Amino acid sequence: MDTEPHIKIHNLSMGYGDFVVQHDLNCVIDKGDIFVVMGGNGCGKTTLMRALVGLQRPAAGTVFYSGEDFWNVPQEDQERLKRRLGIMFQSGALWSSMTLAENVALPLHEYTALPPHRIDEIVSFKLALVGLAGFEEFYPVELSGGMKKRAGLARAMALDPEILVIDEPSSGLDPLTARRLDDLILELRDSLGTTIVVVTHELASILTIGTNSVYLDTETRTMINTGNPREALKTGDPKVRHFLTRGEA
């Protein structure tokens, strides 16, 4: 039996030059968790996401994926670990010179030996899952912000990653689409056992999908470990309750 947590954030500190964004972060994320990273503007949520996915080396500490030290393994092992991750960026980060189908198909072409017609079927299905069936031949410039975001999620899911890291999934989406995206996140966890890290400050999403969470405090520049956000709403740290109740508690 695998006793290692799926993701372990160990003494992680991040910054830009001398400026410390967050320090001494320690969290454990188990397989199948929907781990919500929350906090006010500028608290370092996106910086933490960048450290988790290998885009920004932390100032100190590291991240373990199933016991493997992500920041201190050889380059080829780090690349292998990265392929276990699917990342959805805040803006979608779609490649503008490619159609949606090509955007989603690229990881499948690069990392699987599937024949083109199988890739086409998978691409169509992934786009349908995010509500973009029939948009295969559209270019990103022809889509709205919310559609780009959803297409970005389809690309992040292309390889059925073990871990999905999603930056601000619901911001800019209409309530129904946001709800649909939350349902999809829950279903991916339930059906495929995907561990999901969500960076967000959308309260509805936090309380609907989160099973574990961390609050990054802007003042102390470190974390307040909160566990299940619904529990935190009732009995958690006052700062977290203040945040989760929009300042009413």
Next chain:
Amino acid sequence: MKTAPSISANIETAWNLEAHRLAPDEVQVVFSGRWCIDQDLPSSEALHAELTADTRRLSYRSDDLTAWDSGFLAFIAAVQKFCTARGIVIEQSGLPQGVRHLLGMAFAVPERKVSGRKGGRRSLFFQVGTETIEFFHGLPEMLQFLGEVTLSFGRLLAGRAQFRMSDLWLEVEEVGPRALAIVSVICFLVGLILAYLGADQLRMVGAQLFIADLVAIGMVREMGALMTGIIIAGRTGAAFAAQLGTMQVNEEIDAFKTLGISPIDFLVLPRILALMLMVPLLTLYAGFIGMLAGLLVSKTIFNIGVFEYYTETLRALEIKHFLVGLSKGSVYGAMVAYSGCLRGMQCGRSAEAVGEAATSAVVTGILLITITASLLTIIYYQLGI
């Protein structure tokens, strides 16, 4: 009725697919083994032959399915599309619950029907025709932009143009002093080439001293302005297009418009002014550097004295040569600024469009420089300058 199982199995990768005809109009598909995308899974077309015209119902069994992921989901989704198109009713209860839920989500939003997007490869004639039409459609836009810039200059003269003087000086610094190094290198080498080419011919008639005339007049009147224009087109024109294009992508230009501030005044005017001010100066500098290169060749290769070269240069140069060079420099600067700003303001709203705008700015800039160089040469010849 139950027929013998058909379709296929992949022993190596352990997926298995069977189709049983339970009744004349009913087919049951049985999945077993591991159905994941890291395997060589079958296409949904493998089932098409089984789903004959008289098939009205399709059901699944997956009791022995050991693992599945998107590979399986995509297979089922493709079968579902095929069946829906043929009016075959699908009974999904034999599929794992997670598969049913995810399929439900995938088919919850109707597929958008789009026609005419996969047009296939277009013929050469079609592409040439389209490009030609687009070029002519672009001409009114170019003239409109020219008109807007002219009106902006009018507002500048009337003291009503809205831009910050600090932006103008920043642009002046960027397009002038920061371009000195590249202008020095290129124009020194051009001067060197001119001197060598001229010397080769002049030596045959024993007139090496006239290298000074050739280089001085050539650099001050023509080559200094031309080379500076081309350098600036590549360096500054592309930068203008990329800057303004990025601002289009980020909706910064729309923000100016909503505030009632003319983006032409605020963004384009300082850039055009900066280039019109600095390119003539760079042209003078380019001429000087070219003459230095000529002096170096004359002294080291043909043993012409520094004083002799200097005197011959002064004798050869007339004020009209400087005026011609400066006027050409100003026009080329304006052409580069116009093309850079035009392409930047026309830029689309994607990263790719910014790249296209920068490329287009350089091509347009060099094209306009070449056309105006030819026109000015003819005009000056006719005027006897």
